[in-house]
């Protein structure tokens with residue numbers, strides 16, 4: 001089965017998505033997601049200018065060989081742009097293989113370990129009362145797990161919290177800057193969980209994301225303070241470029257730890273997993289080289305008791321989410337999948353068969369990954385340059401976003 005065409009579709013139905021479509025001489029095509037939030041066109045170019053010409057004439061069945069060709073053959077290994085581009089190719093080829101064999105991708109990955117993958121929703125607000133109401137509403141809808149984030153008193157804007165207005169852009173800046181105080185955050189976060197647990201009880205799993213803003217000792221203190229609230233996980237406490245920093249955190253708290261949504265390969269988390277410094281690895285299909293590489297991360301993590309809790313922000317397109325549902329039901333040590341509802345316009349462009357049932361994401365019964373793209377509709381939503389916000393600490397220096 002020869003690849004006869006490969007093209008990149010950039011579209012912005014509510015937010016930017018980069019989709020790769022691979023066509024074959026048997027009339028079967030597959031799609032993959034290469035969206036890298038805030039750097040979308042870099043991946044589009046990497047695909048269009050470098051990988052697509054190499055795909056033409058290759059056998060679409062040889063997924064592993066194609067992956068190794070693009071990983072080892074480039075000489076410049078790893079990195080978010082490269083790995084998102086490889087992921088787009090990889091998922092499109094798994095989609096083709098499923099369609100060619102008339103079976104869903106979970107069946108190609110060894111069959112089901114479970115019928116659906118538990119997902120978590122986001123309770124995020126500028127007011128704590130509203131956060132509590134959101135948790136109660138999600139629980140009533142059947143969600144088993146909810147991430148809890150609330151604007152820290154004294155801050156105007158914050159990651160993961162809806163903006164008060166259109167957002168503050170600095171003079172002449174195309175991006176938003178947000179002030180940050182770790183001290184204010186650390187005074188507030190434990191009290192937030194005291195209030196939320198008192199209101200919603202312990203039947204719902206709660207998660208929290210510190211967005212890489214703490215030092216290891218601050219993270220240890222926070223984790224220890226939150227132990228009685230029995231979080232499902234405390235996420236992204238410190239940036240993990242220095243994986244050994246998690247040793248310090250681990251020595252001070254038994255709160256389960258998750259990190260890795262920005263990781264691109266197993267090498268970013270090898271020490272974290274091998275030394276059992278984390279409980280959940282957050283790497284995603286789109287940013288960690290596709291289904292093929294995420295499977296290897298999961299297989300490496302399984303004997304160490306580390307489970308996956310894959311990233312699932314709304315910039316991960318319905319294509320990646322479809323692939324993630326197949327991965328989640330097939331992979332033994334897949335524990336939970338982040339889930340954000342996509343912008344309404346996304347359903348004008350993408351058509352998907354996976355769905356939400358009683359707090360679990362379940363695959364449909366289409367062959368492949370079960371997601372399609374309407375290219376005519378995609379053309380109606382032109383790319384819009386957009387940036388993630390920048391964080392500035394109280395002394396004026398740039399913080400971690």
Ligand SMILES: [Mg+2]
Nearest residue numbers: 209235236261
């Ligand atoms: Mg995070």
